[in-house]
Amino acid sequence: MSKLARSPLAPKSFPDLLPVAGVEMGVAESGMKYAGRPDTLLATFAVGTVAAGVFTKNTCPAAPVDWCRAALKATGGSARALVVNAGNANAFTGAAGADATRITAETAAELVGSAAQEVMICSTGVIGEVPPIAPLIDPLEGIYSGLSGCPSSSGWLDAAIAISTTDTFPKGCSKVAIIDGKKVVLSGITKGSGMIQPNMATMLAFVFTNADLSQGVLQALLSDITEKSFNAVTVDSDTSTNDTLLAFATGVNAGHARITDAADPRLADFTEKFTELCIDLAQQLVRDGEGATKFVTIKVEGAADDASAKRTALAIANSPLMKTAIAGEDPNWGRLVMAIGKSGERVNRDAVKIWIGDQGVAENGVVLASYSEDEATKHMQGDEVSFTVDVGVADGEATVWTCDLTHGYITINADYRS
Amino acid sequence: MSKLARSPLAPKSFPDLLPVAGVEMGVAESGMKYAGRPDTLLATFAVGTVAAGVFTKNTCPAAPVDWCRAALKATGGSARALVVNAGNANAFTGAAGADATRITAETAAELVGSAAQEVMICSTGVIGEVPPIAPLIDPLEGIYSGLSGCPSSSGWLDAAIAISTTDTFPKGCSKVAIIDGKKVVLSGITKGSGMIQPNMATMLAFVFTNADLSQGVLQALLSDITEKSFNAVTVDSDTSTNDTLLAFATGVNAGHARITDAADPRLADFTEKFTELCIDLAQQLVRDGEGATKFVTIKVEGAADDASAKRTALAIANSPLMKTAIAGEDPNWGRLVMAIGKSGERVNRDAVKIWIGDQGVAENGVVLASYSEDEATKHMQGDEVSFTVDVGVADGEATVWTCDLTHGYITINADYRS
Numbered sequence: 001m002s003k004l005a006r007s008p009l010a011p012k013s014f015p016d017l018l019p020v021a022g023v024e025m026g027v028a029e030s031g032m033k034y035a036g037r038p039d040t041l042l043a044t045f046a047v048g049t050v051a052a053g054v055f056t057k058n059t060c061p062a063a064p065v066d067w068c069r070a071a072l073k074a075t076g077g078s079a080r081a082l083v084v085n086a087g088n089a090n091a092f093t094g095a096a097g098a099d100a101t102r103i104t105a106e107t108a109a110e111l112v113g114s115a116a117q118e119v120m121i122c123s124t125g126v127i128g129e130v131p132p133i134a135p136l137i138d139p140l141e142g143i144y145s146g147l148s149g150c151p152s153s154s155g156w157l158d159a160a161i162a163i164s165t166t167d168t169f170p171k172g173c174s175k176v177a178i179i180d181g182k183k184v185v186l187s188g189i190t191k192g193s194g195m196i197q198p199n200m201a202t203m204l205a206f207v208f209t210n211a212d213l214s215q216g217v218l219q220a221l222l223s224d225i226t227e228k229s230f231n232a233v234t235v236d237s238d239t240s241t242n243d244t245l246l247a248f249a250t251g252v253n254a255g256h257a258r259i260t261d262a263a264d265p266r267l268a269d270f271t272e273k274f275t276e277l278c279i280d281l282a283q284q285l286v287r288d289g290e291g292a293t294k295f296v297t298i299k300v301e302g303a304a305d306d307a308s309a310k311r312t313a314l315a316i317a318n319s320p321l322m323k324t325a326i327a328g329e330d331p332n333w334g335r336l337v338m339a340i341g342k343s344g345e346r347v348n349r350d351a352v353k354i355w356i357g358d359q360g361v362a363e364n365g366v367v368l369a370s371y372s373e374d375e376a377t378k379h380m381q382g383d384e385v386s387f388t389v390d391v392g393v394a395d396g397e398a399t400v401w402t403c404d405l406t407h408g409y410i411t412i413n414a415d416y417r418s
Numbered sequence: 419m420s421k422l423a424r425s426p427l428a429p430k431s432f433p434d435l436l437p438v439a440g441v442e443m444g445v446a447e448s449g450m451k452y453a454g455r456p457d458t459l460l461a462t463f464a465v466g467t468v469a470a471g472v473f474t475k476n477t478c479p480a481a482p483v484d485w486c487r488a489a490l491k492a493t494g495g496s497a498r499a500l501v502v503n504a505g506n507a508n509a510f511t512g513a514a515g516a517d518a519t520r521i522t523a524e525t526a527a528e529l530v531g532s533a534a535q536e537v538m539i540c541s542t543g544v545i546g547e548v549p550p551i552a553p554l555i556d557p558l559e560g561i562y563s564g565l566s567g568c569p570s571s572s573g574w575l576d577a578a579i580a581i582s583t584t585d586t587f588p589k590g591c592s593k594v595a596i597i598d599g600k601k602v603v604l605s606g607i608t609k610g611s612g613m614i615q616p617n618m619a620t621m622l623a624f625v626f627t628n629a630d631l632s633q634g635v636l637q638a639l640l641s642d643i644t645e646k647s648f649n650a651v652t653v654d655s656d657t658s659t660n661d662t663l664l665a666f667a668t669g670v671n672a673g674h675a676r677i678t679d680a681a682d683p684r685l686a687d688f689t690e691k692f693t694e695l696c697i698d699l700a701q702q703l704v705r706d707g708e709g710a711t712k713f714v715t716i717k718v719e720g721a722a723d724d725a726s727a728k729r730t731a732l733a734i735a736n737s738p739l740m741k742t743a744i745a746g747e748d749p750n751w752g753r754l755v756m757a758i759g760k761s762g763e764r765v766n767r768d769a770v771k772i773w774i775g776d777q778g779v780a781e782n783g784v785v786l787a788s789y790s791e792d793e794a795t796k797h798m799q800g801d802e803v804s805f806t807v808d809v810g811v812a813d814g815e816a817t818v819w820t821c822d823l824t825h826g827y828i829t830i831n832a833d834y835r836s
Binding site: 059060320 | 474475476477478479507509510511512514544545546547548738739742743745746748751752753755756758759760761762763764765767768770780782783784785823824825827828829831832833
């Protein structure tokens with residue numbers, strides 16, 4: 001956790017997360033970088049657990065990203081453990097970095113009795129420093145020997161803290177979904193605050209379920225949901241080298257027969273809850289955006305297609321001039337017009353409609369006589385601000401979430417080496 | 419001009435600009451928005467002057483951008499006058515905005531005795547407010563009647579001030595080029611400070627020459643040079659609705675026969691000086707970037723091609739985390755790695771080389787043992803900072819210029835309605 005004050009947009013407290021059958025976890029302090037807080041997470045999974053992943057599109061990915069991609073491919077998504085270390089990203093570290101990741105996986109694999117490729121590894125922290133091996137592997141045996149053999153609901157908060165870096169609050173969410181009339185659990189944790197940009201799973205996020213799914217089904221659901229959740233948030237447009245979203249399905253006590261087709265109608269409620277959970281976690285990243293004082297929802301309608309709507313929404317969400325206007329509680333919708341146009345997406349300028357909150361601002365490409373700047377200012381003085389735009393082309397739509405750009409962001413990023 | 423302090427990166431003084439045969443200009447105060455400063459520029463051109471333009475790619479362009487595009491097309495680039503008003507962008511103003519632009523052109527055309535389409539119109543300022551007609555047209559007759567009939571070197575500073583909005587210093591540049599053994603003059607002015615992003619000519623810029631060129635030659639040179647100058651700078655990644663770069667060639671006293679082929683070898687020196695002038699003006703925009711304290715050069719080599727190199731350079735230049743690290747004088751080259759990768763361009767991660775200033779930082783995807791962070795910090799404490807990256811793919815290269823992201827940018831944009 002950061003030493004900074006808890007974000008004003010943070011939830012009141014960490015939610016009560018539900019245990020997931022087939023998943024155990026524990027944490028430790030490695031002494032790598034942080035003092036007085038856990039920085040290493042080991043989670044173990046029942047035999048038969050399948051994993052799916054979505055990774056950064058950054059073309060300079062970290063060693064653990066390389067490892068997870070290759071391991072999932074090699075095993076077809078079989079997973080027995082997850083190791084996460086915070087403090088060193090192990091990115092841009094060459095062969096020595098790759099070795100460090102492999103040795104960590106081998107160490108955990110020996111403990112759980114699996115192949116090294118059945119261990120997922122994630123790292124987060126400083127880029128460009130080769131991590132020392134000892135703090136990566138030394139904590140693992142102690143954590144493993146402390147596992148009780150049962151999933152617990154008490155380990156989630158520690159886990160969420162252990163994976164954090166500049167976060168000002170731990171982030172988690174649980175959902176219960178019905179498959180075939182039986183309850184299954186979904187619990188997830190995530191971390192991230194800066195270098196948040198939606199080009200694959202943003203920073204680190206882990207979702208665990210005891211649903212009994214084939215790896216293909218889990219991967220299909222995860223990839224689809226990512227677009228509407230983690231890939232629909234942005235803090236600062238910067239894409240981390242380490243972004244990783246992993247989902248694990250243990251199938252333990254699932255109470256339903258294995259599902260092997262992503263189009264299976266029994267997945268309806270599960271997919272809905274999985275989506276809600278990922279959106280919840282992704283929004284928590286935005287609520288912890290560095291320096292954030294406003295939670296901002298940008299909805300674009302009337303676009304050529306959904307992908308076009310999303311690119312326009314992200315152009316608005318990433319515009320420094322929009323983000324500073326929001327910070328200043330200024331309903332400067334001229335900047336919104338600029339941002340709509342800067343995306344280069346198809347726009348029917350003379351049919352554009354704009355809303356700030358619920359208030360109509362413009363129609364047919366001009367401001368409405370009824371528009372009240374006082375009312376718009378009042379909306380912008382709240383913690384939660386929304387803009388809706390209809391670009392007047394067709395029916396594509398998308399919603400993205402972001403935060404404002406404040407002196408706090410500058411202070412955090414100009415003054416500290418993160 | 420802005421009431422803000424002159425940028426610390428500004429040149430010591432406005433340069434002595436050379437008169438251009440066939441060009442006259444004057445300014446006035448319209449009372450539209452600013453008090454105590456000129457905000458209206460009228461330039462007139464000799465019969466036979468050709469104009470070329472490059473305009474914003476923003477899909478919500480302002481009425482004057484629509485006007486100039488259509489007029490250049492209608493006349494084949496014949497130009498007799500240019501009118502610029504500062505204070506109102508006349509963007510997102512619907513039919514009333516288009517009328518205001520047309521009436522302004524008609525008014526100027528009547529004065530100079532031309533077709534309305536031979537008058538170029540540019541506006542800059544607040545987006546979304548329909549400008550009143552009177553302050554647009556009332557100043558024109560007074561300016562016109564005050565013209566002496568001769569080009570002068572004294573009007574440039576007033577002109578550069580008249581077209582400015584949030585600029586903290588007026589911006590201009592002159593060059594002398596040789597065509598066919600004879601001297602011709604190039605003089606240019608520009609304005610811009612925020613909402614600067616390289617996706618066509620950035621903000622407003624005007625270049626005047628007495629060279630005798632066909633319109634096709636002028637347009638070809640201008641489009642080509644724009645990519646290396648105005649489209650190679652960024653302050654905040656935001657693309658204005660009004661970006662316009664216009665060039666005017668009068669052919670008056672040119673001393674050489676008309677050039678009608680852009681590949682004519684007689685253009686060599688002219689092209690070089692035209693390029694230098696545009697780069698100089700574009701760099702002045704960066705030097706006046708809102709809140710800027712550092713002038714930053716980003717060079718990318720070894721890319722798949724020049725366009726790929728430029729996209730990577732811009733990803734670095736637009737990264738908020740890079741820009742804040744520069745503001746903090748922190749040689750945080752891990753963020754540079756992140757930004758290289760976020761562009762999605764082809765990168766051979768394990769062959770990447772990085773320099774800060776002249777010092778090698780990394781080779782083959784890992785930090786060099788010889789790297790001195792103290793030396794890098796010393797370089798970053800200067801006003802002029804440079805980063806060079808070799809992405810290890812092929813021979814493509816590009817250079818872009820940007821500034822840092824500081825508390826000053828937030829203060830300017832969160833606290834004022836510009």
